[in-house]
Amino acid sequence: MLRQIEGSRAVAETVAACRPAVVCAYPISPQTHIVEALDEIVRLGELGTCQFVNVESEFSAMSVAIGASATGARVYTATASQGLLFMVEPLYNASGLGLPIVMTVANRAIGAPINIWNDHSDSMSQRDSGWIQLYAQDNQTASDLHILAFRIAEEVSLPVMVCMDGFVLTHAVERIDLPEQSEVDQFLPPYTPRQLLDPSDPMSIGAMVGPEAFTEVRYLGHAKQVQALELIPDLAEDFVKLFGRRAGGEHDLDGLVTSYQVDDAEIILVALGSVIGTIKDVVDEMRELGTKVGVLGITSFRPFPLDSVRTSVMHAKKVIVVERAFAPGIGGIVSSNVRTALRDTSIKISTAVAGLGGRPVTIKSIRGVVVQAIDDTLPELTFVDLDVELINRELERNRQQRRSGPMAENLLRDVGSR
Amino acid sequence: MFQVRIHGRGGQGVVTAAELLSVAAFQDELFAQAFPSFGSERTGAPVVAFCRISKLQIRSREPVMEPDALIIQDSTLLQSVDVFAGAAPDAFILINSTKSFNELGLEEFFENRQSERSLIVPASEIALRHVGRPLPNAALLGAFAAITELVTLDSVLNAIEERFPAKIAEANADAAREAHEFVLAGRKVAEHASTN
Amino acid sequence: MSTPLKFYQVGSFAVGNRLIDEADLSVQSSTSRSNSLTSGHRACQGCGEALGARYAIDAAMAATDGKLVAVNATGCLEVFSTPYPETSWRLPWIHSLFGNASAVATGVAAALKAQGKSDIRVVAQGGDGGTVDIGFGPLSGMFERNDDVLYICYDNEAYMNTGVQRSGATPPGARTNTSHAVGEHPGASFTQGKNLPLIAMAHGIPYVATATVADLHDLEAKVKKAMGMRGARYLHILVPCPLGWGSRSEETIKLARLATESGLFPVFEAEYGEITETKKIRRRVRVEEYLKPQKRFAHLFGANGHSEMLSAIQAIADKNVAKFNLWDSEEADTNHG
Numbered sequence: 001m002l003r004q005i006e007g008s009r010a011v012a013e014t015v016a017a018c019r020p021a022v023v024c025a026y027p028i029s030p031q032t033h034i035v036e037a038l039d040e041i042v043r044l045g046e047l048g049t050c051q052f053v054n055v056e057s058e059f060s061a062m063s064v065a066i067g068a069s070a071t072g073a074r075v076y077t078a079t080a081s082q083g084l085l086f087m088v089e090p091l092y093n094a095s096g097l098g099l100p101i102v103m104t105v106a107n108r109a110i111g112a113p114i115n116i117w118n119d120h121s122d123s124m125s126q127r128d129s130g131w132i133q134l135y136a137q138d139n140q141t142a143s144d145l146h147i148l149a150f151r152i153a154e155e156v157s158l159p160v161m162v163c164m165d166g167f168v169l170t171h172a173v174e175r176i177d178l179p180e181q182s183e184v185d186q187f188l189p190p191y192t193p194r195q196l197l198d199p200s201d202p203m204s205i206g207a208m209v210g211p212e213a214f215t216e217v218r219y220l221g222h223a224k225q226v227q228a229l230e231l232i233p234d235l236a237e238d239f240v241k242l243f244g245r246r247a248g249g250e251h252d253l254d255g256l257v258t259s260y261q262v263d264d265a266e267i268i269l270v271a272l273g274s275v276i277g278t279i280k281d282v283v284d285e286m287r288e289l290g291t292k293v294g295v296l297g298i299t300s301f302r303p304f305p306l307d308s309v310r311t312s313v314m315h316a317k318k319v320i321v322v323e324r325a326f327a328p329g330i331g332g333i334v335s336s337n338v339r340t341a342l343r344d345t346s347i348k349i350s351t352a353v354a355g356l357g358g359r360p361v362t363i364k365s366i367r368g369v370v371v372q373a374i375d376d377t378l379p380e381l382t383f384v385d386l387d388v389e390l391i392n393r394e395l396e397r398n399r400q401q402r403r404s405g406p407m408a409e410n411l412l413r414d415v416g417s418r
Numbered sequence: 419m420f421q422v423r424i425h426g427r428g429g430q431g432v433v434t435a436a437e438l439l440s441v442a443a444f445q446d447e448l449f450a451q452a453f454p455s456f457g458s459e460r461t462g463a464p465v466v467a468f469c470r471i472s473k474l475q476i477r478s479r480e481p482v483m484e485p486d487a488l489i490i491q492d493s494t495l496l497q498s499v500d501v502f503a504g505a506a507p508d509a510f511i512l513i514n515s516t517k518s519f520n521e522l523g524l525e526e527f528f529e530n531r532q533s534e535r536s537l538i539v540p541a542s543e544i545a546l547r548h549v550g551r552p553l554p555n556a557a558l559l560g561a562f563a564a565i566t567e568l569v570t571l572d573s574v575l576n577a578i579e580e581r582f583p584a585k586i587a588e589a590n591a592d593a594a595r596e597a598h599e600f601v602l603a604g605r606k607v608a609e610h611a612s613t614n
Numbered sequence: 615m616s617t618p619l620k621f622y623q624v625g626s627f628a629v630g631n632r633l634i635d636e637a638d639l640s641v642q643s644s645t646s647r648s649n650s651l652t653s654g655h656r657a658c659q660g661c662g663e664a665l666g667a668r669y670a671i672d673a674a675m676a677a678t679d680g681k682l683v684a685v686n687a688t689g690c691l692e693v694f695s696t697p698y699p700e701t702s703w704r705l706p707w708i709h710s711l712f713g714n715a716s717a718v719a720t721g722v723a724a725a726l727k728a729q730g731k732s733d734i735r736v737v738a739q740g741g742d743g744g745t746v747d748i749g750f751g752p753l754s755g756m757f758e759r760n761d762d763v764l765y766i767c768y769d770n771e772a773y774m775n776t777g778v779q780r781s782g783a784t785p786p787g788a789r790t791n792t793s794h795a796v797g798e799h800p801g802a803s804f805t806q807g808k809n810l811p812l813i814a815m816a817h818g819i820p821y822v823a824t825a826t827v828a829d830l831h832d833l834e835a836k837v838k839k840a841m842g843m844r845g846a847r848y849l850h851i852l853v854p855c856p857l858g859w860g861s862r863s864e865e866t867i868k869l870a871r872l873a874t875e876s877g878l879f880p881v882f883e884a885e886y887g888e889i890t891e892t893k894k895i896r897r898r899v900r901v902e903e904y905l906k907p908q909k910r911f912a913h914l915f916g917a918n919g920h921s922e923m924l925s926a927i928q929a930i931a932d933k934n935v936a937k938f939n940l941w942d943s944e945e946a947d948t949n950h951g
Contacts, residue, residue, distance in 0.1 A: 051725075059751070059752065064717050064721035069725075071683070173453070174452070281477055361480065
């Protein structure tokens with residue numbers, strides 16, 4: 001049903017339609033509207049016996065999810081940024097134990113300095129946690145990917161995080177086609193666990209595993225992700241048949257990547273999340289002027305769709321990976337995965353880090369990066385819209401005195417005094 | 419695509435205004451995207467919200483840099499914030515105030531602009547009479563519908579009804595209607611003046 | 615029986631269970647006890663925790679007709695009971711992390727409730743480190759929400775699994791490997807301590823109790839009582855650790871008894887924040903009798919011993935006796951034989 005609705009609310013209602021038995025969450029901006037809506041939905045009796053647990057920290061949120069999932073309940077939680085970090089220990093525990101928990105990560109920057117706005121540093125920091133990671137390009141996708149997430153999680157026995165840009169998507173009101181309960185029920189059968197805490201069939205879960213078998217357990221975790229690479233496209237087709245639209249959203253290819261004007265493009269931008277939409281407008285604009293440019297969106301970041309990326313992008317001359325996070329000391333994160341996909345090609349790959357800490361990624365900036373690529377003046381690693389003057393002032397300050405003061409405050413003072 | 423930027427202060431319902439506008443557009447079977455610029459949300463602090471309206475799917479998510487319409491809910495912002503930044507020469511401008519352009523110090527600014535696209539609406543005063551509080555957003559949306567004809571008054575009223583509990587919705591709807599009338603009446607006067 | 619029998623398990627003067635009514639027999643004495651922690655685990659000889667866990671979980675299984683799920687924190691109990699590839703547990707059991715046993719248990723209980731299976735009960739268990747220190751936050755959350763879980767803390771007063779380091783439950787003066795018995799102030803510092811039973815009471819939860827492995831009937835009765843209630847419940851059991859305490863493995867039960875008789879470990883029950891029952895000390899002993907058999911207190915004794923620390927510990931015991939009203943000299947039993 002078509003609704004003009006806030007992204008967070010859409011996600012909450014879709015998650016509710018997935019019939020979770022336990023929802024446990026701790027509030028953190030910008031995820032709050034999701035869990036608030038779910039509390040209301042549960043209290044109004046719309047979710048039957050579903051238990052909404054108000055936990056006292058994110059560490060507990062994920063821990064409660066682990067206990068509930070191991071007891072056969074379909075479980076949901078949500079977090080962002082600092083909250084995601086605070087639950088890292090149980091995060092790895094959940095994937096190591098193979099529990100099909102689904103979690104929304106409302107992408108937000110990680111401090112210090114404290115910053116509540118959107119970038120991908122939080123989910124990117126957990127790319128090796130063993131969780132499947134899906135990125136939504138808009139709120140329709142954000143909503144639909146949760147349905148897909150529960151299905152994937154329960155089929156491969158791995159937890160899944162659905163990443164949606166904090167504020168930019170969570171707090172945006174737009175037209176969304178919310179699924180009917182009957183449609184969701186058809187796509188998502190009741191959860192049948194692979195392991196269960198059951199007095200009638202007692203077993204021990206969570207034993208210590210030594211050198212004799214640890215490698216094999218880890219390998220199987222990887223194998224399950226690789227299995228998901230094949231499963232996601234199949235499930236994406238099932239999704240279309242049932243819901244009449246693709247879960248990966250507009251221009252979705254196979255549930256793993258989305259592809260816009262890529263087929264004959266000489267320059268291809270690669271991106272994740274809501275910035276894909278902005279880039280599509282730049283693509284249209286530049287195509288009008290004769291530049292053959294396209295954008296490949298990555299929906300499934302883990303497992304990384306090496307084949308889909310390679311096949312889609314192989315013919316291009318230049319690839320610009322637009323990233324909303326980066327690896328200090330080396331550079332791009334997504335781009336290093338893209339490089340693996342494009343090994344043994346002569347494609348020139350550049351990393352453009354944009355939108356850190358909520359800095360808007362504008363059509364103008366993206367256009368500028370593409371123009372630089374056309375002119376062959378785009379460095380391998382660029383920080384888009386970097387305020388060089390601000391940087392230099394701080395560096396000079398450091399050179400002048402040992403007690404140069406806290407860096408963030410210095411920069412803020414400089415900005416404020418302009 | 420039509421881009422609207424709304425300026426105000428925290429507590430004045432700026433974000434709600436953008437949301438209501440998007441719902442009104444939705445009711446008129448248009449695509450609409452509304453979102454706030456996310457600053458520190460304190461009562462009284464300057465707040466900006468955006469709304470894009472289009473017949474086609476809206477994909478870009480950057481802030482509205484070149485507004486086709488500006489709604490200024492609090493005229494005290496004129497001194498401290500560059501509310502008109504990026505506004506096209508033929509942009510619609512609605513200012514909530516009981517003063518005139520001259521009194522607001524905007525005479526020069528509006529010299530080269532189409533007079534029927536720039537309007538001062540005493541929205542807070544209208545709201546005070548209907549709603550009992552100087553919350554100008556509903557009234558300004560009624561005025562917006564009249565001046566831009568982008569969304570219908572009916573859709574604005576429906577959006578208000580959907581969003582607020584009955585009594586408050588009614589009061590806000592009345593404010594929207596009055597402001598809508600205010601704009602149309604002003605138009606008639608202007609037309610009359612120009613034909614004479 | 616015309617004379618009510620008192621049950622003493624004092625040294626070698628144990629009164630045989632065969633003399634009393636079957637209904638009053640301990641769960642442990644029953645051939646049909648669930649033996650939830652079965653033999654073959656790798657606990658040290660004389661391990662108080664292995665004993666306490668078997669007592670407690672068997673009692674819980676008896677009280678719930680075998681409908682029980684256990685959540686275990688990382689620690690000695692978890693490690694020695696599940697040495698890869700074996701497990702000693704005969705009930706559904708999950709180990710997640712060090713600090714989250716209470717939260718995981720909350721999740722288990724929530725799932726069971728959602729599934730309409732609230733007849734299946736949940737027990738969380740951990741050592742003092744996992745309860746008092748790293749698990750403190752989630753435990754407090756569980757208490758505040760009054761989640762339907764019985765949390766059992768097996769307190770051996772240090773991080774034993776990792777090689778004997780001090781925890782928030784380590785008593786003043788005790789030697790551990792992060793409170794060495796060297797320097798001007800040997801052993802753990804004399805701070806105010808962290809009394810988890812009192813903290814649990816401050817949360818106002820339905821039931822809080824302390825117990826030791828020296829009094830089987832008392833421990834079983836408390837578990838049974840706890841399982842007859844709903845909501846958050848907390849049981850704190852003193853479990854001597856021969857390795858960490860430097861005591862003889864055959865003295866585990868004796869030391870637990872001396873801990874209560876010295877006044878250093880008050881045994882009581884509380885409901886909704888108010889103490890309801892206190893176990894009076896029958897034969898009061900000076901702390902020395904309790905501390906001397908433990909090498910972790912060796913630096914208090916002998917020619918160069920820190921006798922001032924000994925006095926300070928005695929003062930703590932005296933304070934407990936007064937505060938909890940543990941010693942009723944009139945009712946004291948002077949006949950022990």
